[in-house]
Amino acid sequence: MSEVPGSAAVDQVREALKLVIDPELGYNIVDLGLIYDVAVKDGREAIITMTTTTRGCPATDYLRMGARDAAFSIEGIDEAEIILTYNPPWVPRMMSAQAKAHFRIRDE
Amino acid sequence: MPAMPGATLSRWTPAYFAAAVLFLLLAEALMVAGFGYPATGLRSPETLALVHCVTLGWLSLLMLGALFQFVPVLVAGPIHSNELPLPTLVLILLGLGTLVAGFLQLAGRLPFIPATFLATTVLLSGGFGLALWNLGRTLYAARPLNLPAQFVTIGLASVAATVSFGIIFTLGFGGYARTLPLANLQAHGLPLHIIAGLAGWLTFTAIGVSHRLLAMFMLSPELDGPTTRWTLRLGCAALAIVIGAGAVVASAGHDPGLVLLVAGLTGLGCLALYARDAVQLYRKRLRPLIELNSRMAGVALGHLAGATVLLIVLVASGLLARHAGALVFLVCFGWLSGLGLAMLYKIVAFVTWLECYGPVLGKTPTPRVQDLVVEPRAARWFWLYFAAVDAATLALLAGMPLVFRAAAFAMCAATAGIAFELARTRRLVNVGSELRLPAGSRPPRLLSTFVPS
Numbered sequence: 001m002s003e004v005p006g007s008a009a010v011d012q013v014r015e016a017l018k019l020v021i022d023p024e025l026g027y028n029i030v031d032l033g034l035i036y037d038v039a040v041k042d043g044r045e046a047i048i049t050m051t052t053t054t055r056g057c058p059a060t061d062y063l064r065m066g067a068r069d070a071a072f073s074i075e076g077i078d079e080a081e082i083i084l085t086y087n088p089p090w091v092p093r094m095m096s097a098q099a100k101a102h103f104r105i106r107d108e
Numbered sequence: 109m110p111a112m113p114g115a116t117l118s119r120w121t122p123a124y125f126a127a128a129v130l131f132l133l134l135a136e137a138l139m140v141a142g143f144g145y146p147a148t149g150l151r152s153p154e155t156l157a158l159v160h161c162v163t164l165g166w167l168s169l170l171m172l173g174a175l176f177q178f179v180p181v182l183v184a185g186p187i188h189s190n191e192l193p194l195p196t197l198v199l200i201l202l203g204l205g206t207l208v209a210g211f212l213q214l215a216g217r218l219p220f221i222p223a224t225f226l227a228t229t230v231l232l233s234g235g236f237g238l239a240l241w242n243l244g245r246t247l248y249a250a251r252p253l254n255l256p257a258q259f260v261t262i263g264l265a266s267v268a269a270t271v272s273f274g275i276i277f278t279l280g281f282g283g284y285a286r287t288l289p290l291a292n293l294q295a296h297g298l299p300l301h302i303i304a305g306l307a308g309w310l311t312f313t314a315i316g317v318s319h320r321l322l323a324m325f326m327l328s329p330e331l332d333g334p335t336t337r338w339t340l341r342l343g344c345a346a347l348a349i350v351i352g353a354g355a356v357v358a359s360a361g362h363d364p365g366l367v368l369l370v371a372g373l374t375g376l377g378c379l380a381l382y383a384r385d386a387v388q389l390y391r392k393r394l395r396p397l398i399e400l401n402s403r404m405a406g407v408a409l410g411h412l413a414g415a416t417v418l419l420i421v422l423v424a425s426g427l428l429a430r431h432a433g434a435l436v437f438l439v440c441f442g443w444l445s446g447l448g449l450a451m452l453y454k455i456v457a458f459v460t461w462l463e464c465y466g467p468v469l470g471k472t473p474t475p476r477v478q479d480l481v482v483e484p485r486a487a488r489w490f491w492l493y494f495a496a497v498d499a500a501t502l503a504l505l506a507g508m509p510l511v512f513r514a515a516a517f518a519m520c521a522a523t524a525g526i527a528f529e530l531a532r533t534r535r536l537v538n539v540g541s542e543l544r545l546p547a548g549s550r551p552p553r554l555l556s557t558f559v560p561s
Contacts, residue, residue, distance in 0.1 A: 026476025056184030058116040066469030
C-alpha cells in the first residue's frame with residue numbers, strides 16, 4: 001500500500017465515515033468503534049475493515065454500502081473495498097471516549 | 109457488494125403487525141361490550157371466539173411477523189422465502205374468520221354449517237404449515253443453531269402441537285373425527301392446547317427472542333451459559349411432558365392433571381432460571397439509560413413473574429379452576445401482550461428506518477431510529493395499558509364484571525394510543541422536516557416494506 005494509516009487520505013475517509021450512523025445506537029460508526037481499519041491504496045482505493053454491533057444485524061448491508069458511499073465522497077477515491085469481520089467481535093469498550101460519554105458508559 | 113441492501117428486510121411484516129393490532133383492538137372492544145368471559149362461561153363459544161382473536165389474531169400474527177424479520181437476525185442468514193408470508197397471512201386470516209364464525213354458530217348466533225369447521229382446519233393448518241416450512245427451512249439452513257434459535261425452534265414445534273390439538277377440537281365441533289381416542293382428546297385435551305400455545309409457542313419463543321433483543325438493545329453481554337442452557341432443557345422437558353405424555357393420557361380417556369403437575373414443576377424451574385437471566389441482562393447492561401421498549405419489556409417480565417406467583421397461589425389454595433380465567437388473562441395481556449407492544453414499538457421504528465434511510469446512509473445526514481418516535485408521549489399510553497391490565501385482572505379475581513369492562517375500556521384506549529404512535533412512526537411524522545425525506549430516500553408504505561428484487 002502506498003499510504004499508511006494516519007495519512008491525510010486515510011484521515012479524510014475516516015472523517016467521511018462519521019456521516020454513517022449505526023441506526024440503533026444513533027451514533028457514527030467511527031466513534032462507536034465499528035471501523036477496525038482504514039487504508040488507502042495508490043491514493044484512489046479505500047480499504048475499510050469494519051464490523052456491526054451484532055452479527056446478522058439487518059442494517060449490515062446498508063452500513064457497508066454507506067461506508068462505501070462515504071469513501072467515494074472523498075476526492076480521488078474511486079474504488080472501495082469493504083471487509084466485514086466479526087473477529088474480534090465488537091464490544092462497547094471499543095467506543096471512543098466521546099461515544100462512551102454520550103451513552104454514559106464507564107470508561108474501563 | 110454480495111447482497112442487495114434491504115434483502116434482510118421482511119416484506120410483509122408490517123401487514124402482520126397491522127392485522128395483529130387490529131385484532132387486539134377488536135378483542136378489547138369485545139371485552140368492553142361484555143362479550144365472552146366473565147359475562148359468559150370460560151368455555152362458552154363466545155369466550156372461545158374472543159380468546160382466539162387474542163391468541164391467533166393478535167399474539168400469533170405478531171409473533172410470526174416478528175419471526176419473519178428476526179429469525180434471519182438470530183441465525184445471521186436469509187429467510188427461506190420473503191414471498192410466502194403473504195399467502196401465509198391470508199390463510200391464517202381466513203382460517204381465523206371461519207373459526208370465529210364457527211364459534212358464533214355454536215353460540216346460536218349464526219346458522220350451523222358443519223363445513224365451516226372443516227374449512228377452518230384446512231385454512232389454519234395450511235397457514236401455519238407454510239409459516240413452519242418457511243421458518244423451519246431458514247433455521248435448518250443455519251445449523252448448528254445458537255441458543256436463541258433453539259428456543260425459537262422449540263416454540264415452532266409447540267405451535268405445530270397447538271394447531272394439531274386445535275384441529276382435533278375444531279373437527280369435533282363440526283361433528284367430524286368422533287373416533288374414541290380423538291373424542292377422548294376433545295374431552296380432556298383443552299389444557300394441553302392452552303399450555304402448548306401460551307407456554308410453548310408464545311412464551312418459549314418470546315424467551316428466546318428476548319434474550320437476544322434485550323442484549324442488543326441494552327448492550328448487555330449475550331447469555332449462553334449454563335443457566336440459559338438449563339432454561340432451554342427444562343422448558344423442553346416441561347413441554348414434552350405436556351404435549352407428549354399429556355396427549356397419551358388424555359387420548360386414553362384420563363384427566364391429565366398429574367401430568368400437568370409434573371410439567372408445571374419442571375416449567376417453574378425453567379421460569380426461575382429465565383428470571384435469573386433476565387435480571388442479569390438488565391443488571392449487566394452497559395447502557396445506563398435504556399429506551400422505552402426495554403423499560404416496558406421489564407414491566408412485562410414483572411407481569412410474567414406475577415402470573416407465576418398467581419399460578420402457585422391458585423394451585424396451592426385449590427382455586428385454580430375458579431380463577432383460571434384471571435390467570436390466562438394476566439398471561440395474555442400482562443406478559444405476552446405487554447412484551448409484544450413494547451417490542452412492536454421498537455421494531456416498527458427500526459424497520460421503518462432501514463427502509464427509508466438505509467439506502468442514503470453515507471450519502472447524507474440521516475435521523476436516528478430514536479428520532480422516529482416520541483417516547484414520553486408513548487410512555488403514558490404504556491403505563492395506562494399496564495395499570496388497566498392489573499385492574500382488569502383484580503376485577504376478574506374479585507368477580508366484578510363492570511369494573512373489568514371499565515378496565516378493558518382503558519386497555520382499549522391505551523392500545524389505540526400506542527397504535528396511533530406506531531402509525532406516526534411509520535409515516536415519519538415525528539422526524540424533523542429537514543431530515544425527513546432526504547434525496548434518494550423513499551417514504552414507507554403502511555402495510556409492506558420495500559424490498560429490492
